[in-house]
Amino acid sequence: MKKPQIINLGAAVPDERILPRLMIQKAFQNVIASKGKELLSYEDGSGNHELRRLLAKRMALMNCPVAPDDIVITDGCQQALYLTLKKLTQPGDSVAIESPAYYGLLQILDGLQLKVVEIPTHAREGISLDALKLAFEHWPIKACIVISIGSNPQGFITSEKHQRALVDLCEEHSVPLIEDDIYGDLHFSAQRPSVCRQFSEKVIYCSSFSKALAAGLRVGWVASRQLAKEITSEKVTMHLASPGITQSAVAHLLEEGKYEKHIRKQRLQIANAMRALLQSINTHFPEGIEYTHPVAGYVTWLKLPDECQLTGTELFHQAIKQNVSIVPGILFSSSNKYENYIRLSSSGYWDDKKENAVKVLGEIIKNSMPVKA
Ligand SMILES: Cc1ncc(COP(=O)(O)O)c(C=O)c1O
Structure with a gap:
């Protein structure tokens, strides 16, 4: 069952606010x-x-x-x-x-x-x-x-x-x-x-x-x-x-012709939401994070910094306790690759709650990294 308090940065589906x-x-x-x-x-x-x-x-x-x-x-x-x-x-x-x-x-x-x-x-x-x-x-x-x-x-x-x-x-x-x-x-x-x-x-x-x-x-x-x-x-x-x-x-x-009209608008919304997601990652995540720059769709693929002590799965478990949902990278391989990766989704709509959720993720990652002398 969907829990309304959870901010979903995982699912690659249109946010309900952009559903026609x-x-x-x-x-x-x-x-x-x-x-x-x-x-x-x-x-x-x-x-x-x-x-x-x-x-x-x-x-x-x-x-x-x-x-x-x-x-x-x-x-x-x-x-x-x-x-x-x-x-x-x-x-x-x-x-x-x-x-x-x-x-x-x-x-x-x-x-x-x-x-x-x-x-x-x-x-x-x-x-x-x-x-x-x-x-x-x-x-x-x-x-x-x-x-x-x-x-x-x-x-x-x-x-x-x-x-x-x-x-x-x-x-x-x-x-x-x-x-x-x-x-x-x-x-x-x-x-x-x-x-x-x-x-x-x-x-x-x-x-x-x-x-x-x-x-x-x-x-x-x-x-x-x-x-x-x-x-x-x-x-x-x-x-x-x-x-x-x-x-x-x-x-x-x-x-x-309603689909064509809808999709023209939706494309702009999705591109804007992706820009906001990437900007937010840039602002809240520590240095050393690597992520793709998508040119279509809802999702970006991130590699956690080398110094991060958490796997994507551990990050998932810590984040869900704070009501933020992500997808751990391990799911994207049948041979346990991508342990230190995660997938994030804009779902085509951005707001302050999602911005805060990215901040929460950034804090968890930063707290798992050794303090620089
Ligand atoms: C790449 C890809 N193919 C297929 C599907 C499944 O799509 P559908 O919901 O139309 O069955 C998804 C859903 O996330 C997907 O991302």
């Missing part, structure tokens, strides 16, 4: 009034056709042409990644991922009994192509997963050159590349940056509206000509269909 609650409420009212009866029956297993059509249109504008029938609507991006990996692998297979990696992905890999090959990932450039090549040459890797825009936890965007080279490398070794673009609409730049999917239609594209609209909607999708049918049948076996009302409400927001 009224816009979503009106969309639901609208679709229930206009299509109530049909929406109360089972939706298609592959998802609402109108939503798939609008997503295909949107992806075409991103230079990622895809047919509506090659899109499968899922209950969020987590399910999109799960179903894709389930179709591409067998228990015991190896999968290459970025390191540090989003912990939900590590949970999926664990759940599917897959071996994780963690590839070092630079906070500006992205996954190391040399290390990935070496991994492809030494192990029978069955899939590779990356986030091109707004990596979680580092917040970088990979360059177009890097994306092209990554796509070529995966194709040379016949390794399917899965791209998680959940933060793609949350870039801080004026133009949407490129994604790997632009350079090859073989790239399996997964995303959702959890970060840009609301996580509670549970609307995501996979776009893949090769896998769409198989993923649909897996999904239908699991739970027949995703809720039609929610899909229709999201389709309404896309069709009416």
